Amino acid sequence: MELFEDGAPGSNAHEFTVSEISGAVKRVLEGEFGRVRVRxxxxxxxxxxxxxxYFDLKDDRAIIAAVTWKGQAAKLSTRPEEGIEVIATGRLTTFPGQSKYQLIVDExxxxxAGALMMMLEKRRKALAAEGLFDEARKRPLPALPRVIGVVTSPSGAVIRDILHRLRDRFPTRVLIWPVAVQGEACAPQVSAAIRGFNALTSDGPIPRPDLIIVARGGGSLEDLWGFNEEEVVRAAADSQIPLISAVGHETDTTLIDFASDRRAPTPTAAAEMAVPVRADLAARLSESRARMIRSQQTRLQRHRQRLADLGRALGRPQALTDPARQRFDLTASRLETALSGFVRSRRERLNALPLSLSALRQGLRDKRLRFQDQATRLMLALPRQHLRRAERLADIAARLQRAQTRTLADNQRQIRRDRQHLADMTTRLMATAPRILNPRKERLDRLDRLRQTLGYRETLRRGFTVVHGPQGLVTTAEAASKLASxxxxxxxxxxxxRPEDAPEKPVAAKPTRKPPTDPEGQQSLF
Structure with a gap:
């Protein structure tokens, strides 16, 4: 069998633009791979x-450029950090501007677990370098908190254990902030709960807790990962209220444990740390009261003994009063004469008082008359003032009623207008959706037919062949003549x-027909 090649190589090959080649490569790459997972x-x-x-995914032999758009970056459950091993999910495509392919990552x-531990250790060192875990920042727990805030799931066994333990030891008011304790919503909800408790005021409708407990039951490293997020650690470190972390069991350790003021091995242990035992506290108070009474009795006894000792050092009481009694006896005789003179002078002054007393009585009568006149005027003025106030209040009530009626009517008209607008928009949306989707579906069908046309098997159906040798494709007659088969x-x-032993000189082949074109005007690559 003889094979001949074109005498003028490439003379019949179609000339493609750079954009056509780039678009064809993009379609082939996205069609062959589509959505992939890359480790x-x-x-x-x-x-x-x-x-x-923007980041790279690499192994020991190759690198793939990866990008996550802004809208999807905020939804990633794991933030990319240099040096950790991950599994990225997305779609493979090309970037024509730089003639390279890249992975659009959406998860x-x-x-x-090895990658998680590496990420966890790297994050712990970075936060520790900022001083968030220093012992000097930690606050002592209150001895007897009046209000305790608990951040946990409201439906799990953890909150029941905490409430049961607090009720047994020392009944205290508890505020529960319900949060998700695993998954993507865990970290933002826990950090928001800690900051929310700190934002409360002592005199507000909801009292500010004296102590916060962040609690969750045991689980795997992935289940507890929300408590390792940076926003949770920073919220715990910034809390002005003392905080106890009770996440997992005794062997579980999360980054919030380092930032909290006290770590409890279990949620039940956190409740024990928060409040003392009421019976023990009552016993201590009774013991302190008994000691205080004994101390006071001992002190009084000591003062009595001291007073008795000082009393024995004093002389006889009669010795102190005898000189005074003697002076009284000497002046008693003169006292009667002086008392008589004093009484006489007071009687004379009293006889001169009737004129002054009559003037005082007249003044009192005048004051009484004035007081009665003012009381009568006040009794007449009060009903008139009350009537004016009632009329004014009735007028204000009527104006408020009219204003309320107008406001309700305006709101009802606005609601009817909005409802009609919503119905119009719904009708327009239902009519617009088919007009948008049908052209896109037709274009997708045309692109699928183009994909089938560009495949090399369709080229074989048009009369072309492909020569395969032991080492791959054979493209020249000289290479084919050197093969056994x-x-x-x-x-x-x-x-x-099999080639002939003495191949003849190749003869120019007839020009091939022009390659067919696809429905879009795009010529075939083959």
Whole structure:
């Protein structure tokens, strides 16, 4: 069998533009791979001001550029950090501007517990370097808190254990802030709860807690990961209220344990740390009261003894009063004469008082008359003032009623207008959806037909063949003549052929017909 090649190589090949080649490569790449999951180590993370995330996925032999758009970056459950191994899920596409392919990532998950532990240790060191875990920042717990705030799930066994333990030891008022304790919503809800308790005021309708307990039951490293997030650790470190972390069991450790003021091995132990035992406290108070009474009795006894000792050092009481009694006896005789003179002078002054007393009585009568006149005027003025106030209040009530009626009527008219507007918008939306979707569906069908046309098997159906040798494709007659045998692939199968011993000089082949074009005007690549 003889094979001939074109005398003028490339003269019949179609000329493509750069954009046509780039678009064809993009369609082939996205059609062959579509959505993929890629495992690799993160390197060179970039966070520009646009909000997008750019990073590399690499292993020991290759690197793939990856990008996460701004809208999806905020929804990632795991933030990309350089040096950790992850599994990235997304779609493979090309970037024509730089002639490279890249992975559009919409989900990132750590590649096993080893990657999580590496990320956790790196985050712990970074936060510790900022001083968030220093012992000097930790506050002492209140001895007897009046209000305790608990941040946990309201439906789990943890809150029941805490409430039961507090009720047994020392009944205290408890405020529960319900949160999700695992999953993507855990970290934002827990940090918001801690900051929310700190934002309360002591004199508000909801009292400010004296102590906060963040609690969750045991679980795997992935289940407890929400309490390792940076926003939760910073919220715990910034809390002005003393905080106890009771996340997991005794062997579980999360980053909030380092930032909290006290770590409890279990939620029940956190309740024991929060309040004392009431019976023990009553016993201590009774013992202190008994000691105080004994101390007072001992002190009084000591003072009595001291007073008795000082009394014995004093002389006889009669010795102190005898000189005074003698002086009284000497002056008693003169006292009667002086008393008589004093009484006489007072009687004379009293006889001169009737005129003054009559003037005082007249003044009192005048004051009484004035008081009665003012009381009569006041009794007449009060009903008139009350009537004026009642009339004014009735007028204000009527005006408020009219204003309320107008406001309700305006609101009802506005509601009717909004309801009609919503119905119009719904009708327009239902009519617009088919007009948008039908052209896109037709374009998708045309692109699928183009994909089938560009495949090399369709080229084989048009009369072309492919020559396969032991080392791969054979593209020249000289290479085919050196082979013992080769295979020729047609559209319906393959045939084995052998070259002649003395190949003739190749003769120019007839020009092939012009390659067909696809429905979009795009010519075939083959």
């Amino acid at each position: 690799g180590e993160i390197g060179r993370v970039s966070r520009p001001s646009s909000g997008h995330l 990132i998950e750590p590649a096993g 080769f295979q020729i692939e047609f559209h319906d199968g393959r045939l084995t052929a």
